[in-house]
Amino acid sequence: MNKIAEKYADEIQKIIAKYPPEEKRSAVMSLLYIAQREDGHVSKQDISEIAEILEMTSTEVATLIGFYTLYYDKPGAKYRIQICNDLPCALRGADEFITKLCEKLGIQIGETTEDGLVSVEAVMCLAACDKAPMFQVQTGDGLEYHELQSVESTMELIEKWKAARDSQVS
Amino acid sequence: MSKYILLRHREIPDINKLDVYKKNGGFEAFRNAVTAMKPDEVTEIVKTSGLRGRGGAGFPTGLKWSFMDNNNWPHYVVANADESEPGTFKDREIMESNPFQFLEGVAISSYAVGANAAYVYCRGEFWQVAHYLDEKIAELEEAGLLGENLFGTDYSLRIYTHLGAGAYICGEETALLESMEGKRGQPRLRPPFPPSFGLYGKPTVVNNVETLTNVPLIITNGGQWYKDLGTEDTTGVKVFSLSGRVKEPGNYELPFGTTFRELIYEHGGGIIDDRPVRAIMAAGASSALIVADDKALDTPMDYASVRELNADLGSASIIVIDDTVSIDWVLNKTVHFFKHESCGKCTPCREGNYWMSHIIERIHDGEATQNDVELLHSVANQIQNKCLCALGEFSIQAVMTGIERFPQDFEAAVK
Numbered sequence: 351m352n353k354i355a356e357k358y359a360d361e362i363q364k365i366i367a368k369y370p371p372e373e374k375r376s377a378v379m380s381l382l383y384i385a386q387r388e389d390g391h392v393s394k395q396d397i398s399e400i401a402e403i404l405e406m407t408s409t410e411v412a413t414l415i416g417f418y419t420l421y422y423d424k425p426g427a428k429y430r431i432q433i434c435n436d437l438p439c440a441l442r443g444a445d446e447f448i449t450k451l452c453e454k455l456g457i458q459i460g461e462t463t464e465d466g467l468v469s470v471e472a473v474m475c476l477a478a479c480d481k482a483p484m485f486q487v488q489t490g491d492g493l494e495y496h497e498l499q500s501v502e503s504t505m506e507l508i509e510k511w512k513a514a515r516d517s518q519v520s
Numbered sequence: 521m522s523k524y525i526l527l528r529h530r531e532i533p534d535i536n537k538l539d540v541y542k543k544n545g546g547f548e549a550f551r552n553a554v555t556a557m558k559p560d561e562v563t564e565i566v567k568t569s570g571l572r573g574r575g576g577a578g579f580p581t582g583l584k585w586s587f588m589d590n591n592n593w594p595h596y597v598v599a600n601a602d603e604s605e606p607g608t609f610k611d612r613e614i615m616e617s618n619p620f621q622f623l624e625g626v627a628i629s630s631y632a633v634g635a636n637a638a639y640v641y642c643r644g645e646f647w648q649v650a651h652y653l654d655e656k657i658a659e660l661e662e663a664g665l666l667g668e669n670l671f672g673t674d675y676s677l678r679i680y681t682h683l684g685a686g687a688y689i690c691g692e693e694t695a696l697l698e699s700m701e702g703k704r705g706q707p708r709l710r711p712p713f714p715p716s717f718g719l720y721g722k723p724t725v726v727n728n729v730e731t732l733t734n735v736p737l738i739i740t741n742g743g744q745w746y747k748d749l750g751t752e753d754t755t756g757v758k759v760f761s762l763s764g765r766v767k768e769p770g771n772y773e774l775p776f777g778t779t780f781r782e783l784i785y786e787h788g789g790g791i792i793d794d795r796p797v798r799a800i801m802a803a804g805a806s807s808a809l810i811v812a813d814d815k816a817l818d819t820p821m822d823y824a825s826v827r828e829l830n831a832d833l834g835s836a837s838i839i840v841i842d843d844t845v846s847i848d849w850v851l852n853k854t855v856h857f858f859k860h861e862s863c864g865k866c867t868p869c870r871e872g873n874y875w876m877s878h879i880i881e882r883i884h885d886g887e888a889t890q891n892d893v894e895l896l897h898s899v900a901n902q903i904q905n906k907c908l909c910a911l912g913e914f915s916i917q918a919v920m921t922g923i924e925r926f927p928q929d930f931e932a933a934v935k
């Protein structure tokens with residue numbers, strides 16, 4: 351049984367239709383995003399299902415996960431805060447921003463908060479260099495830019511996520 | 521005369537809405553091309569304009585289109601929206617704020633080279649941008665401006681977005697095509713070049729977002745109109761992404777040939793706290809470091825003039841560095857970037873960047889000697905001219921020129 355193929359049949363058909371019929375393989379990057387939607391990472395099972403749908407080998411699919419930075423083979427935080435500290439942003443205070451935010455959250459760069467809600471990662475240029483400090487937030491379901499941020503504005507955002515999670519739990 | 525050719529959203533509110541874009545002449549150039557011009561005539565106008573690629577290499581756009589192999593079909597157009605060079609953020613503004621002009625450029629170029637399918641390859645981080653473009657493309661299909669038998673002719677065109685997933689190297693056009701084919705984004709051996717062997721082995725034009733966004737107004741106003749802007753060798757206008765230690769960073773659309781001084785001081789408001797400017801990187805992190813003396817500041821920003829400073833204009837991503845940071849700190853950042861982004865296909869780039877990052881870290885941490893600085897320079901030297909793609913060359917630009925042009929910073933950093 352192929353769970354991805356069944357659950358997302360229509361969506362997958364639409365994606366494959368963007369490419370010539372004999373070039374289904376071009377859909378693999380979109381399918382990897384779909385696989386990450388539920389739990390933020392691509393499992394072994396996902397890999398073989400995608401391979402089956404696109405008539406690729408599992409190895410061909412798996413090799414992409416290590417190559418591209420936005421795919422993950424292990425579970426991570428629900429919200430990945432990916433802060434740019436590349437040269438232009440660093441010239442506008444990105445490194446200090448990361449240090450202070452990490453202090454506030456009691457974690458180091460690359461770590462996840464104990465409740466599993468947030469991680470802080472340092473990433474390369476995100477094409478928003480005039481709006482530092484800035485970060486993107488990656489979740490299973492997409493990516494969102496937050497520009498001209500401060501530790502306060504970021505903490506407010508995190509509080510909102512906490513509230514959303516707690517209201518879901520109760 | 522309007523102020524903008526590319527960033528027209530800054531003077532025309534709501535140009536991101538189709539009716540407003542159309543009221544301002546939108547899709548007339550495409551209609552005119554499809555209904556009244558032969559594909560070659562479109563290419564001729566672009567040749568006359570002198571338009572050169574805005575993705576960094578500056579290759580003449582019309583000439584590239586004329587290289588498409590007409591004995592091999594179908595043809596494709598791929599818009600390069602990978603925009604990952606540190607310091608570059610112009611394509612994102614164009615796509616977010618003036619999306620229809622960009623898409624009309626894609627459409628006209630597709631007609632010019634006989635492509636019935638075009639793709640916009642967006643870096644994975646442009647998730648929101650790609651979804652936004654999908655909406656705009658759907659509107660165009662509904663309005664009959666994309667789809668089958670356009671304007672009652674037998675020309676058909678579909679445009680699709682394709683989302684990457686985080687890899688700077690996918691901006692290199694052949695790596696981009698590999699990535700589109702569902703593989704790891706690693707550059708191909710060239711030749712053959714994409715106009716003879718591109719996407720799925722078919723003739724393909726790859727053009728930068730900004731390049732394509734110029735096209736509608738060139739077709740409307742004529743090649744000569746565009747050629748009269750800018751300089752003789754570098755015609756037209758450019759969106760300069762200005763970042764770093766300036767008071768007002770941002771995108772500035774200006775004619776080629778504007779000086780660094782005008783960009784930094786008149787448009788960018790000068791340096792934060794009115795400190796002295798020390799160094800300029802003109803092509804993002806891939807740049808040589810230019811010593812920001814009076815001569816450099818008064819240099820016009822066109823390809824040839826910047827070359828005279830032993831640097832390149834590239835994608836015109838101007839990073840401004842003042843005296844609050846040292847050059848070894850700058851190199852620590854650029855080397856870290858290239859080490860992370862090397863695709864690993866060739867040894868000099870992969871291993872060289874690995875070694876450079878170790879050495880520069882030691883230097884920056886104050887644990888190195890002058891010998892290490894020389895070693896760093898020699899590792900960079902060994903990478904030169906030995907790589908499959910330009911990333912290898914990019915990775916050593918700042919290293920070599922930083923050590924050569926700012927030796928005092930390294931003397932201060934070592935034991």
Ligand SMILES: Cc1cc2nc3c(=O)[nH]c(=O)nc-3n(C[C@H](O)[C@H](O)[C@H](O)COP(=O)(O)O)c2cc1C
Nearest residue numbers: 573574575600602603604691692693727728731910
């Ligand atoms: C490492 C590397 C990264 C590149 N990144 C980009 C990019 O993000 N966007 C882009 O348009 N061109 C990029 N280029 C240049 C492309 O290979 C290609 O020359 C360009 O897309 C052609 O379009 P143009 O002629 O309109 O500039 C890159 C080149 C290299 C070597």
Ligand code: SF4
Nearest residue numbers: 865866869907909912
């Ligand atoms: S030069 Fe670097 S990025 Fe380019 S192909 Fe070689 S290893 Fe890959």
Ligand code: FES
Nearest residue numbers: 434439476478479
């Ligand atoms: S350097 Fe941070 S977005 Fe470009």
